[in-house]
Amino acid sequence: MKIAFLGPHASFTQLAATQLFPNEELMPQANILDCFNAVEKGEADKAVVPLENSIEGTVSMTLDYLYKTPSIKIEAEGVMPIAHHLMIHPENSVEDLEKIYSHPQALAQSFHFLDTQYKEITRQDFSSTAAAAKYVSENKDQKIAAVANQFAANLYGLKIVHRNIQDFEQNHTRFIVISKQQTPYHNENLEVLGEKSGMLVNLPEDHPGGLHQVLSVFAWRKMNLSKIESRTLKTGLGNYFFFINVVGKWEDVLHGNALLELQSIQAEVDFLGNYKEFLLES
Amino acid sequence: MKIAFLGPHASFTQLAATQLFPNEELMPQANILDCFNAVEKGEADKAVVPLENSIEGTVSMTLDYLYKTPSIKIEAEGVMPIAHHLMIHPENSVEDLEKIYSHPQALAQSFHFLDTQYKEITRQDFSSTAAAAKYVSENKDQKIAAVANQFAANLYGLKIVHRNIQDFEQNHTRFIVISKQQTPYHNENLEVLGEKSGMLVNLPEDHPGGLHQVLSVFAWRKMNLSKIESRTLKTGLGNYFFFINVVGKWEDVLHGNALLELQSIQAEVDFLGNYKEFLLES
Known part of the structure; x- marks a missing residue:
């Protein structure tokens, strides 16, 4: 299998990629876009890109490309404590x-x-x-x-x-494994920290309380969010989409109904997958 | 007045700083932390740092330092179309x-x-x-x-x-002016795009629906959000604070009561200011 990752060699993302895919061919890419392109064109089977708090790239680009390429989904998340x-x-x-x-x-x-x-x-x-x-x-x-x-x-x-000259012990970088197949990722050698679902939600019109309405869908079902981020759409100022992580295992009825309810309030949902979160070493 | 900004010379942030402060002394800084430190220690009166979508730095650091240095507030926001x-x-x-x-x-x-x-x-x-x-x-x-x-x-x-070889016409970078004084920023030569309030909200416990409860405070008052972003606290995985932008002019009763209601549900609020959004040229 070929795995694209945000290079250069010896970057934090390579450190993540070698742990997530110890026996696969790793292909360094110059930027986040190249990682997405390699997966979309089939030049790579999967890619490892930073999602949060990386020192190696403006991670908002990862969210933007997830939004722009709906064929690409998330298979796994890796969490690495930052150690300088x-x-x-x-x-x-x-x-x-x-x-x-x-x-x-x-x-x-x-x-x-x-x-x-x-x-x-x-x-x-x-x-x-x-x-x-x-x-x-x-x-x-x-x-x-x-x-x-x-x-x-x-x-x-x-x-x-x-060793460990970073200011905070508890600073983490998050990486995601992206692919078009969305085959369940598994690795017995890595500790599983949890499970979550990722989705992109787009509201057709920007109106007061719109996001509140979206979050109601999760709140009354007691589904907990671990990440939310708004991103401006490229169509102009004032239009947004949201990246949302919901904590926990996928449950057909609960999650299925939540997605149906989101659609019923005219929210467009790109479900990125239900995946595990793995602890990586730095 | 001395204005720190995220350097190097001829960076996009300098381009923003020269338009926001055409007649002041500009002090380039190596990273976002140095900009905050310069303001906190009084070496600079204000600083211009990227808030969103910059190609020059991981902007999540701006949110983290706003959280870590409660004495620093926001005076203005500048929006610059990206042109390469x-x-x-x-x-x-x-x-x-x-x-x-x-x-x-x-x-x-x-x-x-x-x-x-x-x-x-x-x-x-x-x-x-x-x-x-x-x-x-x-x-x-x-x-x-x-x-x-x-x-x-x-x-x-x-x-x-x-000219203009960037893929999207409508790609923007946002910058904020930070200071300890929070004196109202004004500049007759720049077009005002709008007005907004910025705040950091911290929930004492992570529980399902917590964020939904916070957003209810804004939703039933018909206060519209233009940005929301969760950031992991440095104290460990699974603890979050939120950066929230509420659209519009400050209204004493409406905003004051919203902040009181947030406190009544045990949310900690660092109000960063009510400020104008200016259009910058690139």
Whole structure:
């Protein structure tokens, strides 16, 4: 099987993809759109893209492309705690550091550590944490370090000098597995955190209380939402669709009736699937 | 007045900041956190940061920092249509192009144009559209182009060879002006698109229908929402806060009572302000 993912090599998304698909061929893509295109054209069977809180891409693009390509559904979700490490070339020392490279969001997420331990050291933006790690591995004559993940340290043979320098223990990145088949994803080696349904809901007219009406469908059935996000439609300002996650296992009567009730209030629903949430390592 | 903004120079956020604050001192920052820190420590009076759909940063960080720094409020919102242009060094020709540089999201947003007109040309990721434009301006011996905005073309003296190559006419980026004073922002030279209130709502317990209960407060008052987004709290999985925009002018009784009713159902509300939405040029 061919699995597209948001590259570059040693990105957090690759770290997710290798755990979700340890025995499949992984195909790095330059951006989120390319991941969707590869799946839609059949060049890849599935793709792994970030859904929430990633440092590697504007994740709103994932929601927009889910909306634009109704043939693509969700098979699984992976949740990865974010862990940033400070790493240097193995032959160098951390004492005479002059510059620290990383993606600007990774530098921001490690702000407290860098500001107390390396306050005077210049920080330099890179297009990705992996690219920063690669650059450090290729320039041992420079007194530089990278903020990147464990996978990048292994891949580029760097020495980790400070572990877990991120400001919050509980910062997570969410990834989804997308495909056209929507075959049930299963992996015995990963811990299952829960189960949920994903859907895109579009209200035909923007009127006060419209979203409230949609949420009533779930509320009186005691279906709990774990995520809701409004996105502007590309047709202009003031038109929206919503990405909604409903917690729990799929129940034919409960979920089926909820979808029917949504249609009865003229809401357009693209049901993205009922899928499991897996814990990934970082 | 000192205005911090999400840099680098010639970024879309700078384009927004120069229109919102044409006569003030602009201070570029490496990331969104630095913008918030500059305002909180008083190093800057205000800051301009992306709120939605930016290609320059994971905008969920803006919501997270609004939540983490309750002293910071919103004074204004700017809406900018996204316009990407293909630009080259003025002494070069577009005929023998070998590489096109830009931010990966800008390349994705111009996918249709690039894929039909420049299908065979290699696309190369850069950390920002502005950095790509700068690189093109400094390397006239190379047969390269950048996808960037008008401002970058002007700043780095590049020649635009194709205008408006983005896939959607109606793609917008939203920016907010943040400060600790919350002085009413006004600018006679910008068109006002509307008025809205922003707030962060935190539910003490995650229970089915909790969000529905919050939205009831707005629905029965016929207050229309233009944006809603859930964000995971840093305290662990499964705890959320919501960013909500309510359309319209502030009305003491209506809004005041809505906030009181939210408190009566144990929702914690951080009211971010009632502010105008301005149309920006790109």
